[in-house]
Amino acid sequence: MEVLKQPRYVDETKCTACGVCATYCPVPVPDAYDENLANRTAIYIPYAQAAPSAYVVDPNYCLFLNRQECKQCTRTCGADAINFDQRPEVLTYQVGALILSPGFKTFDPARVPSYHYADSLNIVTGKEFERICSASGPYIGKILRPSDLRKPDKIAFIQCIGSRDRASGNPYCSSVCCKYAVKDAIVALEHEPDLDITIFFMDMRLYGKGFETFYERAMAQGVKFVRARVSEIKEHPQTKGLTLRYVTEDGSLKKDSFDLVVLAHGIEAPEGNSALAMAASIRLNEYGFCETSLFSPLDTARKGIFVAGAFQGPKSIPDSVIQAGGAAASAAELLASVRNTMVSEKVYPDERSEPDEPPKIGVFVCHCGKNIGAVVDVQEVKKYADTLADVLVVEDNLYSCSQDTQALIRETVIKHKLNRIVVAACTPRTHESLFQDTIREAGLNKCLVEMVNIRDQCSWVHMHQKGAATEKAKELIRMGIAKARLIQPLSEAVIGVIPKGLIVGGGLSGMTAALSLVRQGFECYLIERSSDLGGNLRHTYFTLDGSDPQKHLDRLRREVRDHDNIHVFTGATIRESDGFVGNFRTVLSFGNGENGRTIEVEHGTIIISTGATPYQPDEYLYGKHENVLLQQALEERLAHRKLGPKDLNHVVMIQCVGSRDKTHPYCSAVCCGQAIKNALKIKEINPDANVTILYRDVMTYGFSEDYYALARDRGIVFMRYGPDHKPRVEDIDGVIRVTVQNQLMKKNIIIDADLLVLSTAMVPRENRKLVEQLKVPLSADEFFLESH
Template structure:
């Protein structure tokens, strides 16, 4: 946020909404209504004196109403812009023409009660919708007693409870009596995956953040007893399955059961939960605090915004995009990214944001750079011959660092190091107010070296370097210490040792800072060409995007033709025609004059550096090979993945045991025509979510349901069984899971202790699986096992 706020090429308009979008792609006129904040952003210094004098105290929405704030306040510490605003619903002057204490307190005259709502027109070439989503109202689920007990909190409320800047300063208390809970329960799928709430979809993120919050709670209070009640744990995506395993190893209890009711105990403020486990046993447990990771739903404003922008919503109220153009709305030039097009985890949202920005850049390539402003910095000061004056800034990073490392002790230690003239501790070093503090400290204390001890330089080093440049220092007179990833995170339960290590890391950084010198950055020419490795869907899409932006590129493919895994897809859950899209995509790639397609090619070596790479490739097959050197500025790896070929379940020994994409090929080509005597069995998580491959492959459950539905479409009497550990049909694919059940597909859960057994029989295979619901083996004679 701070980087966006600082950029001379980003105009941030807050407290506003779009009223109309007229014009055409490349030349839109966007009508924006900006509501008054009653504070002049240009004059407000963010000092907070106005809030100190304001007599009106109101619930704080940022802390989910678990704490109080003033009628004039700033939403949170890192807010951009860092300007205060007046809440017109509670301000005494705006409602009764009384008070104006804030006006008298403000030394810069920033308070302006004469501000009115204003409508402005902005001429833009493209529009990106990234309005996000909101949490479902927990009060609508009466059976969970959210309205009746303050100790039933939502996922967002618990996030604020555990935050260092939250209502309890990072201490985990229950709201009713501010006592530390001993037992906490998370109840998954609160408001989602149910027709009752009208949200039949899976919210995609709830399992992930529940596991995260449970781990964070344990880091705060290692003695907590935490239980997570769930239907399916949906930890799909890179790294999340490992996170799930870490939670189980930490002692968090996972119970597969959908909770129907939470009963408050009026005598103790505790909460009683009765639940049934898979074996049919009824259990009763008492918890001090219950967390409801609520369903995510679209903003109600989506309807008016879609009307204003001339785009469509899907059946759930999210912005509609295409399957093969997932960031494009029906109106050319208007793109959609993130949670406003459907629930999704943070990494997906970030990737989509980048993709939408690139899509807009493709459209606007003719005007690229015409409105760009370069940020100017003061002339760099020379301190080469002066006495060393080092400043050390130690970050709490909320509880990420401060919950483990004794930051105050570390700050005091830093003050004793040679050359250090000032040392401070900050709640969030990346916030705008701390950036101002660092800049002012550099100037006032005449610092000539700066050390920041906080999180990762991968994400934040450029931010701090920009700050010291604004104070007149060369950006290389900066050293960053990662006391989060390399200290507090890896030593979460060794607080004393972590503090000692943080001191060591800072001591080494200060020693290095004593020796660093200002460096000049030479300007070199770059090669404005790209190399894309892999000619599948991702590679071809990337190549077309670069070409549409005016950059030449090389697209190399190992096989003899483009298409990759998309060639193995014959139909989709959504009913789209992948073959038609593939052929159109290949045609566009082959006929674009800026794309050089090289098939039957492999990379031999890569040399050079960013902006100037030299890649040696070999082309041809067998003995007829040639070498070629390609010069380019960037590389995009898009070489895809391959289907795992198992050594179990009779695969490779029986013709009746095939992979899912082979089953799809046989169905699409007519090699397999389902009949009423057939049984088809699909076993999920083969070769994944185990010690060798400790991750979820994300697509397998949806692929199995897609094939199951296609079989049922051809012949409703064909028996289809899906054996699974967790069904991970996240997002809107949950609707297809329900459809499969409705159409008679049988789902049987197994676990790693009772994996299915497969033996060969005449005309097929025999699959034996223990059904955990009835605690008995089920034997299925299948014509096809996939």
């Protein structure tokens, strides 16, 4: 593989990132990282956590590279790192696999003339507003409008800018805009609680784990949500205020004035995608993203080249992270035969060992941007920590996890010969290992760091009690320092890892994980409590894109059953499990009661893939009328031809049954797609069928928006209902009568249906026993809780 490396004109092996060169550089340049809301210099570090942490010269603005003038950076660089003789070079690498993750670009709102984005400083994009809110941004986290640096009183967010819009060339949904708009609205209110914020939207697509609760939180904090499409934004020439004209759901034309407007702009395929596709011999879809298939979403058209993140299609951070792990596993499958070759081991300095030395403690208090700093008085906490016994150094840092702060901690430990470190920041669950590695690089034993969680336990839970949060932070730090005095260095024993995995749950994800493990060269045990493998995929017969789920299931089952290193146990559950990372012992039970057969297996890791199941409702005549079905049952009947054209004249589907409510306060992410898929199948069987889908918000995110448009083109009717006006279903002499309030006319519509289909929530399987056995936590919704 050949890679073209552009010159940075700075020797990254010499650069210490001291910043003196940037101090003396005379050329101001709009800073792309700050969305051009602030300036940098022609020599700069792209952003605080850039890797490598070394400066780079911008050849478009450097006076020496363009006019042979200046060279101030050369004269002031004490490390002699500036090198204007660098030239582009082609680097050649021998690789066994390639992962493409070039990301995305954002839509330019100037392409929508009626919004006048290019004409008003007070109309900003979502990314620009993110930087405005950031403590490391151009306004140091203060919410100011760019035209006059005055605090805005009213802010409007407008959704779907460059998304769900055929005129812009992007008919798909960008999947993230609703989420980041709600997040930014909440963050803005954390900074300025008296802001008046309105979000204009078509559908609020806050699907998936935890996002619906976020939506409810925003409404509880006073964010207004208006279902409308804004047609025009006009700026007042004197005040620079903005007037929005919009049409509401009932057809009324309205207008409102705001001080700042945020355009939630969507995602487009990255720059250079065509050149990359040509170089890598992969295919792009019609929108310029990498083309993959439904059941192999990480595989490109070329074997050995994988894709991860938004280059595969618009997606959120959690989805991108999951894909990254999957792509790495796919690459590891190809490289299994050469594992542990070409490995370079990280070398640490010798540990300082002075057991009789009194405690010398360094305390590092993190602002975490505004996460901590906007609530906890960090300076007061810092002064307090400095008064405590055995504390030699106290520092406060904007982001303690950043590369520059890690370097500062290392240097401080060495300079002051510290032998204990206390980091008051966020949760050790995600960041302890980072600080352990940092002090190890400074010559301390990794166990000599103590973390105090003043984010989760102070600023987050006491957001509106700043004084109390500060006092609690001081108390927690005092306790952390007391504990740090007593901690001792520990040596790590080297223990062998059992190269086997245990996978709990034999559905699509479980079987896929099993095959990945064995392709990476490991043995695994796959246990499934039912009598057969497949999970929910056994009841899935169609997909929106026309793939064949049953064919894929048959192939998976065959590959799993035929592989010598996959040991399948059906009708099995875990009776007990103990051990630690790399060494677990689990007893599997077959049959009922204590008299059932058991076997014991040893393994190094556990993968939980127990899945979810459709919620069984007690409303809408379900279980009381034979023609009231769940979507899964409808799909099975359609697949087995148990429903003909005469059975499908009038079909009503109700979305969000047992979902997005107090019992299950989340969107299951799959129900709308499933309803549209089945509705289109009904239209195939009976083109004259009247199919009505009653919905709250249509969650066809990503490229599935195309099928929402197709459904409307085929005559499928979508009628919205509000959570306070749920449909009413009655049995009138054997006929299913559905009454729903039309949101446009505010009148009741009556539909007599041959078939009523309920799209119910996906709920977790009963996992309490498994939680106790494996000692892993659940979320409030009783799904397994991820580490971050």
